[in-house]
Amino acid sequence: MEGRAGHDADLEDRLRRGDPRAFEELVIAYQHRVFGVALRMLRNRGEAEEIAQEVFLRVHRAVGNFRGEAKLSTWLYAITSRLCLNRLASGERHMAREGEESLERLRADADPAAHAERGELEAALQRAITELPEERRVVVVLRDFEGLSYEEIAAALDLPLGTVRSRLHRARTDLKEKLERFLP
Amino acid sequence: MTCDEARERLSALLDDALGPDERRALDAHVAACVDCRRELGLLRNTVALLRAVDRPRAPAGFVDRVRAAARPAPWYRRLPRALFLPWPVKLPLEAAAIVLAGVIVVSLFRTTPELGQAPRVEAPSPAVTQAPQERSAPVQGEVRPAPARAPDAKREERAANLADAEPDAARRRDLMKAAPPPARSPATPAPPQAERAGGAAQPARDAAKKSADLTASRLAARPAAPVDVAGQLRVMDREAAARAITELVVKAGGAEAARSATADAMVIELTIPRAAWAEFTRDLAALGTWTLDFEPAELPVEVRVALRISE
Numbered sequence: 355m356e357g358r359a360g361h362d363a364d365l366e367d368r369l370r371r372g373d374p375r376a377f378e379e380l381v382i383a384y385q386h387r388v389f390g391v392a393l394r395m396l397r398n399r400g401e402a403e404e405i406a407q408e409v410f411l412r413v414h415r416a417v418g419n420f421r422g423e424a425k426l427s428t429w430l431y432a433i434t435s436r437l438c439l440n441r442l443a444s445g446e447r448h449m450a451r452e453g454e455e456s457l458e459r460l461r462a463d464a465d466p467a468a469h470a471e472r473g474e475l476e477a478a479l480q481r482a483i484t485e486l487p488e489e490r491r492v493v494v495v496l497r498d499f500e501g502l503s504y505e506e507i508a509a510a511l512d513l514p515l516g517t518v519r520s521r522l523h524r525a526r527t528d529l530k531e532k533l534e535r536f537l538p
Numbered sequence: 539m540t541c542d543e544a545r546e547r548l549s550a551l552l553d554d555a556l557g558p559d560e561r562r563a564l565d566a567h568v569a570a571c572v573d574c575r576r577e578l579g580l581l582r583n584t585v586a587l588l589r590a591v592d593r594p595r596a597p598a599g600f601v602d603r604v605r606a607a608a609r610p611a612p613w614y615r616r617l618p619r620a621l622f623l624p625w626p627v628k629l630p631l632e633a634a635a636i637v638l639a640g641v642i643v644v645s646l647f648r649t650t651p652e653l654g655q656a657p658r659v660e661a662p663s664p665a666v667t668q669a670p671q672e673r674s675a676p677v678q679g680e681v682r683p684a685p686a687r688a689p690d691a692k693r694e695e696r697a698a699n700l701a702d703a704e705p706d707a708a709r710r711r712d713l714m715k716a717a718p719p720p721a722r723s724p725a726t727p728a729p730p731q732a733e734r735a736g737g738a739a740q741p742a743r744d745a746a747k748k749s750a751d752l753t754a755s756r757l758a759a760r761p762a763a764p765v766d767v768a769g770q771l772r773v774m775d776r777e778a779a780a781r782a783i784t785e786l787v788v789k790a791g792g793a794e795a796a797r798s799a800t801a802d803a804m805v806i807e808l809t810i811p812r813a814a815w816a817e818f819t820r821d822l823a824a825l826g827t828w829t830l831d832f833e834p835a836e837l838p839v840e841v842r843v844a845l846r847i848s849e
Contacts, residue, residue: 377608385596385601386593389600390594394594407600407603407607411604411607504555519549519550526549526584526585529588538583
């Protein structure tokens, strides 16, 4: 995402000026990232799409007030994370158990043994992530799935850097213990 | 650096997020500690496993759906939403509407006391409207409707008839009321009927006004509770009859509750014990012509009576 800085700056500028094409470009550019965070946090495609749509609609409504102090991508992740955490904290998760599924796919591996284990590993990985406390889950999703820096995570979640570091450490330690049998 | 301190920093070491001093100390510890080195290896593999997972893709058509949702709604959909959906607007509006409705209702009741009495007036209304038509003509003996009269003349006659009958009707209505108000517009019960019956007939208006005055004077003396029995006593000497009734009441062990008089009649409201009721009515009949207006099938222990004495 860092390589997109120039493109994002131009996009922000056009969004603020109300360029109708800019919003569409933003959705095209970030749809998979926003949807991915929502799906990993909520584990339900329907809810994830609902949250992702809401993220872009909020951006559409509020982009005039965006002052560019944070990166556009950080702003998007901040909105997505907050909406997911709110949804998890609320009692609105009526679909959560019905539509649970995993979209994650390990990258195609030439090793037949690794390929054979994929299904079991996917299930274990999904379960381990879901079992993380939400405040740790969001940090590990933003860091290890989305590649945000500690500073970006701290900005997106409005947390001190030390808190990000300790939550990430605990999340990874939890995952390591649960996935140990899959580790080389 | 202890092992616990080292392991707290292993995750940050993987992300190259340590300061130079921390990094140097941790590197030295890991180089010397087999367990921490093993722990670092496991953590590194865990992170590698997570990062090996493909990012999920948004569903097909997602962009179109977002674009459609972001499109401004037509003005006729935005208007009610703008008015009612935001809570900061909706709540004060609703609260103001409730307060306004309450103020209107209270002010209506204050400025129009008839509204407050309406339910109590309505209850006996059938008796009021029927009684004059059924009883007034034979009793008063003044009106004999002619079959071939002009419509105007009929209206005038009916107005006069109603107006003459009104004292009886108003009296019965007054007596039947459960809890009358302390003050009331004198014109309330009678004029509407008189006006409806003959708006152009001056005699009818005069009669209606007279009946309204009568009603007003009776209203002022109404008992707090409805009476059980009402009747009329026609006598030669009204004052003498009233004195005799006072004695009869004492004799029967009853009590007089109220008394009011007009130019043509006197109304006495009193209470008579049920045991003495039969003898009391016999004594009344001895004073003049005693006619019962109404009497319940079963009398209460204390019979509340309204007597209209006329000559």
